[in-house]
Amino acid sequence: MEPAADLSVMAAVDDQALALRAKTEREAFGVLYQRHVPAIYRYVYYRVGNAEDAEDITAKTFARALKHVHNYNDRGLPFTAWLYRIAHNVVANFHRDNSRHPSVPIEEIELHGGHSDDADHKIDADQDRMRLLRAIRKLPDERQHLVVLKFVEQKQNSEIGQIMNRSEGAIKSLYHRTLLQLRELLDQAEAQALPQRKP
């Protein structure tokens, strides 16, 4: 097949078929990259907290995926789940190499709140969101992984189970424990913030 014709044809091909072709055709991997780079970047961004590291880790994720695509087998594991697993490992390596968690203060996360006419309301909403992100960063690694997949990537429990290599029931249980811990962390954060508010 001619390369020019290939690209338009490949755009309609599903992930699994493309991943199999990517074992021998670099262009097929390029199509997969174009298709999934926004989601992987978003996932990584919420795990590391800044655009520079997110770009670096996203690039490393795809480089590692390309290097190991010959090992990818379509045995019930969607290509996206395989990619998220790689991204999760690269993020974990990043945190380990930086030997602190998180490597970048959460204050540096850029907030993308909706535009509001009421400036005070927006500041309150941003502070609320900042507190939430800070609490999420204090969760153990796998719980952060779960929260980002569920609320940033909007994945279903079954998909999260595939990515995290756990049953749907185990994900539900982990989710419940995560919410419980998150509520405690938020309660602590609010308790610490209250004395500062007093005049």
Next chain:
Amino acid sequence: MSKLTADDMTWLEDRLSTLSEPVSPRPEFISRARDELMQLSVAPPRRIRSSVLVGVIFSATALIAAILLLVRKRNA
């Protein structure tokens, strides 16, 4: 550890749903990283690895068998 009520869950999930606001990579990054990927040299999968593994397992088994045999002879 205290329990999580249905109200707690709704409150937390409402707050967490604010995380779904879009974050996108820069277009320059997307194209630069794609170019780098397309030029990345990837070594072909090493088929030798499985044969090396078989060799190691075989050698280890032979070694263990030899040791067992020696121990048996010594005890006999």
